[in-house]
Amino acid sequence: MSKSAFNQPISVAWLFKMAWRDSRKNRSRLFLFISSIVLGIAALVAVYSFKDNLQRDIDSQAKELAGADLIVESRRPLEKARQKMLAQLGDDRAEERIFASMLYFIKGEGSRLVQIKALQGKYPFYGKIETSPAAAATQFQSGRNALVDQTLMLQFNAKVGDSVKVGALNFKIAGILNKAPGQTGIQATIAPTVFIPLIYLEKTGLTQIGSRITYRFYYQYLNDSELEKTLKKIEAPFEKEGLDIETVASKKESTGRSFRDMSRFLALAGFIALLLGCIGVGSAIHVYIQEKLSTIATLRCLGLKARAAFLIYLIQISCIGLIGAVLGAALGTAIQFLLPVVLKDFLPIEISMQISWLAVAQGVALGLLISILFALPSLLAVRKISPLNAIRASFESATAKRDPLKWLVYVLMILFVFGFTYLQMKSMAQSIAFTIAILIAFLLLMAFSKGLMFLAKKFLPLSWSYLWRQGFANLYRPNNQTLMLTVSIGLSTAFICTLFFVQAILINRVTLSSSANQPNTILFDIQNTQKDDLNKLTKSYKLPLMNQVPVITMRIEQINGKTLAKDTSNANAFRGEIRATYQDSLTAAEKITDGEWIGKVESDTAPIYISLEQGYAKRLKVKLKDKIVFNVQGTLITTAVGSFREVNWGRMQTNFRVVFPTGVLEDAPQFHVLMTRIPSKEVSAKYQGAVVRKFPNVSVIDLDLVLELIDELLSKIGFVIRFMAGFSMATGWIVLLSAVLTSKNQRIKESILLRTLGASGKQVLIINAIEYFFLGVLAAGAGLILSISGSWLLAKYSFDATFTPPLVPILVLFSIVVGLVVITGVLSTRNILNQPPLKILRNEG
């Protein structure tokens, strides 16, 4: 014979034709498999498109975001010379002071801590301050007017034209502030803004020592090269003085960065949905190939080569994967228009959503890649199917033989998960952690399911009724889907519950502090002279003085003889203001972890041993006995690190990173903080009003209000998370449905056999229901256990909080999952029973 017969090339066209023919009776099923990845792809495409659109809009709106070409910011008062220089920069300039202060509504007698922005000049040069009436944005500077944030207006039921008091001065509300440039809805809720003209700032009496004021200078440059020149000139000296410079480019960069983090998170949430879908695809294809065993064996008998057989099914899966990916991309492109609505409170700009073809292409490629990758273990087995299967029925299962390539595929899968995660996170450690977490969850669920099948087989209680035993035994009979259903149901349950629990932990953590006899109101910026009067006022309202400490602001000048100029490795340590206190003994929330606490400095010459919070010390990179020189508003004080403390930040009280002993700072400029507990909202409003009227510079933080805000913030974040988790939930359900329908063929024979043996349709139904009930209970249980332990670990090590699993929600979640599994399982097998057996037998081939 001719040698060529051995190496006859098989035509690609024929392989496609065969793939097409072979899919004939399976197309709807194949489509069902692939629908598991549709939602995951949709989620990712939506997030990617959103990211692209956001990036484009940030780029095009960066000027409006910044409002100026150059922004210089300082957190402390400027030297005369510097002020003079700043007054000459740019073609146009504006100036702003920002600080926290109480705002008092004269008519309603309400007050609240707000962010005051005292503005002078035509800022913003680009974009606008949105107010109603619109003209107020520019006109308010012409008199003693204020622009008040809309949330405040609502909270205190105020109207344009009403009066508010800032410090010692009354202002007329000229307009409602709807949106300041670059401000997000969340920022406005947490720190509502009030604009006043800068010229009145002095007269409010709020610019004294103690108040933390940020100085901002805005510049417009009509000429880019002029701006470049200025930047070159000022960068180095400003950096040294601790002045921050912001430009349109840096604003673009920083805004982009913060939203990259957000879209990374969203993409990861979408990826989990996709992974769930992949597990679904993988196992559905596995069953599909098992059913093709005899077809493949026959083709092999007729002379089809192993590789060609493999290619036929690879083509089939690729095509259907491509369809799924395209559908996913289309759906994702539609869903992306929802994202700006979901995220509206977090966005600083208007987003104009457009179709992002790049995102669509990424989604399609990803969908194709992932469906092939996860089908490969089953597809590779096609090569190993022996033609003997044609003459000897079920000679072996399609996957019985060992195949090193399969292990390669598993490694590729893990690499893929890692690689994808890395592309999102851009952090090696995080990606490894994420991959390992997924892998562990996967392996645990797998081990759990294997163990379960083993136990079910070994300890099936014989005393149970036939229906129960049969339902239970279904879990481990050949070709069962227990493994894959436990994994996919378990993983999606775990994922969703963990999100839910973490949210609960966070809310718990903040509400904890408001409970019992913990303080709920903090007053700060209390001057030395006001201390006693304020205490008297507080007592007259029958409120306790719960924690009263002095606060001194200072900066680090030197660490072990090195200044910032010399030690660039630790530049952050020298920046910013530190708020320190002094005390003679430790509070209940503090514990010395190393060194020794010395409460008093006896003489002027004795060394001053301070105590540092241990985490802060680590960031400063200092050890015990290291020398730190502090600049306390002009006076240099040399200290040595005497001890490290552990601080329980969860306790509601004033905690400090740096604590001095008594006998050093008593005469330094300082203000005091007072904590108290106010029993009711009414008393709180009255007390706050009294404080603001008498001590306008004192700020009052109402922790109950803060808690409400945090609650609101968390529920907004929670909404976004639930939106993304929804993809996983829906995918989990589709995987379940696909698995149930896939195993339908295997059930048909058995169900009919049972019926011919005399079981009623109802009994068969009950057997199925029992099986799905067990499956649901065990998979959801495993997922819950996984997420409870995960949340507990997170709570303990990440949030430093306690976690008690919320019983009622757990039971509700659990019942929902189990119910869904049973209903899906029973409904999709029910129609088997209603069909005549003959039809089923004929369709079965």
Added chain:
Amino acid sequence: METILEIKNVSKAYQSANHELTVLDNINFSINKGDTVAITGPSGSGKTTLLGLCAGLDRATSGSVTLNNIALDNLNEDQRAAVRNQYVGFIFQNFQLLPTLTALENVMVPLELRGAKNIKATAMTLLDKVGLADRSHHYPVQLSGGEQQRVSLARAFSNQPALLFADEPTGNLDAETSEKVIKLLFDLNKDAGTTLVIVTHDLELAARTNRIIKIKGGIIIADESPKYV
């Protein structure tokens, strides 16, 4: 006479958990071109195993199988698949038609695999010969068992195999249908001049061949050629 299949010292053993099960023990025979041979024997005697080895579906534990002067033992899976496509046809007890292909397409597959010309016409001619030209576009589920086996006959002859293997071709059919299928099988065989190897319990079918090999417990206990006797 030219030898088309030569089995030399062939043994087959299965390795089970703790002991070796010898299914075929040192089998020797050769088959001439154009012969019709029946392999008979009690259930479990190793007939299907032997057929699998002859057709190159499986590897012998020891010994050699030479098909049309090609030593199968030295070939890998894909090369043996090519040999099957070139020289071998199959008829199965349970027909083994591809369920997603029509009758016509089923008959076409071996030809397509081979890259032949005029595939459709050839296939239609064969379907016509088995009397199913009018059912060419039906799927296997739409055909009765006997019809399916006739399609399977058409498929087996489509690539004009040098050797045709049949494992219990009438095992799933009633007497009357069996008779029809057997007649068809021998008619087609006569036209094509194919060598036929049939595994069967059916003594009537065996009697129509010109050689009967009887095996029992993995060894040949008789090898007779009744027609020449």
